[in-house]
Amino acid sequence: MRRTTRFRALVEAPEILEMPGVQDALTARIAAEAGFEAITCGGYASTAALIGEPDTSQLSMRELADHYARICDAVDVPVFADADTGFGNVTNVRRAVRAYEQAGVAGLFIEDQVFPKRCGHMAGKAVVPVQDMVAKLQAALDARRDGDLVIMARTDALATEGLDAAIDRACLYRELGADMVFVEAPETVEQMRRICAAVKAPLLANNIEGGMTPMLTAAELHEIGYAVVTHPVALTYAVARAARDLFATLRRDGITTGFADRMLDFKGFNDLVGLPDVRAREQAYLDQAARVMASRPAV
Known part of the structure; x- marks a missing residue:
């Protein structure tokens, strides 16, 4: 079975799909070894791993497509990818979808933020006019060669236009054919319930440690109505902490013996x-x- 077909079945299954975030081919192998059925790698983790910078649209489409190709080559499980704002207009979106397909991803998402975008839990976000996102989403859907490639539409309008506007956008994106929908950064469980009640689509939830959205278990999110939950930055935070502790030990002791039980x-x-x-x-x-x-x- 193609990875796209397998991923689509996991998204549409009655039980919630839990996807850990990885940051490179090595951590993808570790996640697959742990038994996860699918993994994701977002721009936040990729930017941190590749250039040690924050998630502010600094990586190009080609850099990310090549990054995803290496990850997909390292594992057999489906990989869900981040296409940011589509890297430009509808022509750029079309090329990005084709490049990501060639890389081997099982699904991808584009969002309606203004370029350069910001992490969804950062302040100062702005969104494009809804018709601009409609055009990008249609271009993405038309560009895929594999009909099972899952394309998710993300809206960040909650932060700038309020919950009702975000729900309206999410419903419109689903009507246009988005396979999955993501309303980014709800701030309360009640907002999450309203989103799930109003948007008739497989919905994604995002668990960000220290972020704006309440951290809930997969079971709790399933009860609310979510189809997929990701943990996109947990690994990045863990790696950063482990590296700090390792280098502090090495600097203090001149040897790694005191850290050996964590290696x-x-x-x-x-x-x-x-x-x-x-x-x-x-x-x-x-x-x-x-x-x-x-x-x-x-x-």
């Missing part, structure tokens, strides 16, 4: 990234080549 060792890491399988595959090809050569008549 993999040489063998453990090689096992994680599949070195034994690589060596076995290499040997299998060498053995096959030896058999081929042995079967040839002597010259």
